[in-house]
Amino acid sequence: MKRSRTFLLTALLLALGLLAGCAGSTNATGVDVTEVPPLASSLAWGMTAEEAAKALGIDLEQAQADGTAAVDAQGMCLSVSLPGPLGTEVPARVYIAAGAEMLHRIEYDYAASELDALLAALNERYGEAVVDSYLAEDGTLYDTSDNPRNYPVGAQPHSYLWPSEKTLEDYPQVIDFFQDTQQTGYDIPLPYDAKAGESLVANRLVLDEAQGTVTFLQDAKLLANVLIYDGYMEAKGQAGSFAAYYQERLDAWSQTHGLSAS
Numbered sequence: 712m713k714r715s716r717t718f719l720l721t722a723l724l725l726a727l728g729l730l731a732g733c734a735g736s737t738n739a740t741g742v743d744v745t746e747v748p749p750l751a752s753s754l755a756w757g758m759t760a761e762e763a764a765k766a767l768g769i770d771l772e773q774a775q776a777d778g779t780a781a782v783d784a785q786g787m788c789l790s791v792s793l794p795g796p797l798g799t800e801v802p803a804r805v806y807i808a809a810g811a812e813m814l815h816r817i818e819y820d821y822a823a824s825e826l827d828a829l830l831a832a833l834n835e836r837y838g839e840a841v842v843d844s845y846l847a848e849d850g851t852l853y854d855t856s857d858n859p860r861n862y863p864v865g866a867q868p869h870s871y872l873w874p875s876e877k878t879l880e881d882y883p884q885v886i887d888f889f890q891d892t893q894q895t896g897y898d899i900p901l902p903y904d905a906k907a908g909e910s911l912v913a914n915r916l917v918l919d920e921a922q923g924t925v926t927f928l929q930d931a932k933l934l935a936n937v938l939i940y941d942g943y944m945e946a947k948g949q950a951g952s953f954a955a956y957y958q959e960r961l962d963a964w965s966q967t968h969g970l971s972a973s
Contacts, residue, residue, distance in 0.1 A: 739944040740882050742937045747875040747912035749817055749929055751793050754805070756912070756931045757938060759812040760787050763805055767791055775968075782968045784961065785809050795819040796832045796927055808935065809964040815935040819927040826925050829916055830871065833927070837873035837914055844870040846920075856909075870917045874910035879933045885940045896954030909933065 744756045753766040764771045764780075769789060774780035781788045786809045793803040796819070806816040821829060834840055845853045845866035852869060853862035879886065889895060911934040917926045943956055950956040964970075 739941045740885065740937055742877070742882065742911070742934065742941070744934060744938070746877060747910075747914070747929075747931075749814075750796065750819075750927075751803075751817065754814060754817070756814055756934055758807075758814040760807045763789065763807060763814050767805070782970070784965055784970055787968075793817075793819065795821070796829055796836070797821075797825065809961055812964070813935050813938065815931045817929045821925045821927065823918060823920060823923045823925050826916070826918060829925060829927060833871075833873060833914070833916060840871040840873055840916070842868045842870070843872040843915075844868075846918075867920075868918070870915055873914040875912040877911045878909050879911065879936070882937050882940075885937050888940055889936075896952045911937065 749756065754763060758766065760771060760780075764774065767789065769779065769791070771780060774789065775782060779790050781790075787807040789805040789807070791803050791805060792800040793805075795801045795803070802820045804818045805814065806818075807813065808815050830840065841855075843855050845855065845862040846869040847853065847863050847866040853866060855862070911931065913930045913933075915928050915930065917928065919925070943950065943953055946956065950959075
């Protein structure tokens with residue numbers, strides 16, 4: 712599966728996700744958060760923790776007390792049940808990034824025996840899937856976006872992808888901004904993979920035969936990165952440097968949730 716170059720850099724950017732953009736495409740980049748909405752109709756990309764909890768009928772204070780909501784300096788994970796691709800409710804996890812907050816990832820858990828039914832349902836909803844990784848008998852994982860012919864004949868499909876139409880490369884100003892350390896205040900490389908075809912919202916089905924499970928996940932981290940840029944551009948006059956803006960948002964998150972400020 713495609714991943715950001717390091718967890719830290721992904722967390723850094725996702726921690727700044729803003730609610731700006733949730734209402735549609737009136738932001739600086741014109742990104743449309745409704746292009747590929749979450750499967751759960753009550754949820755929307757960019758929701759704050761409070762908004763997501765309200766939509767799910769969860770009391771956040773109680774959820775933190777009983778462990779339904781796991782919170783740390785990087786964000787929050789809500790363990791819930793949601794109607795999945797097959798229509799019935801299944802265990803699911805809803806992830807909110809820290810900082811100004813953003814719902815950016817949802818995962819649904821199934822038994823591996825339901826793979827065929829899930830493929831059929833998701834192909835009907837999103838179109839024909841692309842197999843974007845294969846697993847060899849020795850445990851080696853082959854990413855087909857790097858070299859589609861690199862995996863051995865006996866390798867089995869491991870991850871199926873239904874990409875959104877838009878990719879990060881449709882927003883070059885966002886890439887340019889995060890590459891310019893004078894603007895960001897951080898000496899970091901490009902903080903996400905911007906490979907051709909990597910979608911802003913990636914719907915994936917990931918098989919783990921060893922565990923006997925299959926996970927359907929909706930990953931909107933690249934959409935979140937575009938909205939992070941939009942939010943900073945809107946606040947730039949009052950926010951100062953991006954680095955200061957980032958730290959202020961993280962400190963606010965930590966204070967709200969009773970964590971030690973970073």
